[in-house]
Amino acid sequence: MFASRGGDGLLVFVGVVWFTLAPLVGAYIAKAKGRTEWEGALWGIFLGAVGWIIVGLLPEGSEGFPYNCPECDGGVTEHARRCRHCGFRFAPVRRHRGA
Numbered sequence: 001m002f003a004s005r006g007g008d009g010l011l012v013f014v015g016v017v018w019f020t021l022a023p024l025v026g027a028y029i030a031k032a033k034g035r036t037e038w039e040g041a042l043w044g045i046f047l048g049a050v051g052w053i054i055v056g057l058l059p060e061g062s063e064g065f066p067y068n069c070p071e072c073d074g075g076v077t078e079h080a081r082r083c084r085h086c087g088f089r090f091a092p093v094r095r096h097r098g099a
C-alpha cells in the first residue's frame with residue numbers, strides 16, 4: 001500500500017516546475033525560430049509540450065534579422081548572401097576601388 005501523504009506536495013512541486021520550465025523551453029524554441037520569446041513562453045504555459053510543438057511549427061519570424069528578403073519578405077541576417085526562406089540570392093555588395 002502506498003501512503004497518500006505527500007501527494008499534494010508532489011503536485012505543487014510539479015506545478016512549480018511546470019510553470020518555470022514550460023515558458024522557458026517555449027521561449028527558447030521561439031528565440032531559435034527568430035520569434036519573440038514571450039510568444040513561446042505563452043504557448044508553453046497554456047499548452048505545454050503541445051505548445052512547444054506549435055511554436056516549432058510556426059513560420060520563422062524576423063526577430064533578430066534586421067533585413068528583409070526582397071523576394072519573400074522573410075527576415076535575413078545582415079551578412080546573408082542568400083535568403084534562408086526562399087533561396088533568393090542577393091546581389092553581391094561591390095565595393096569601389098580606390099578613394
Ligand SMILES: [Zn+2]
Pocket residue numbers: 069070071072073074083084085086087088
Ligand atoms: Zn526570400
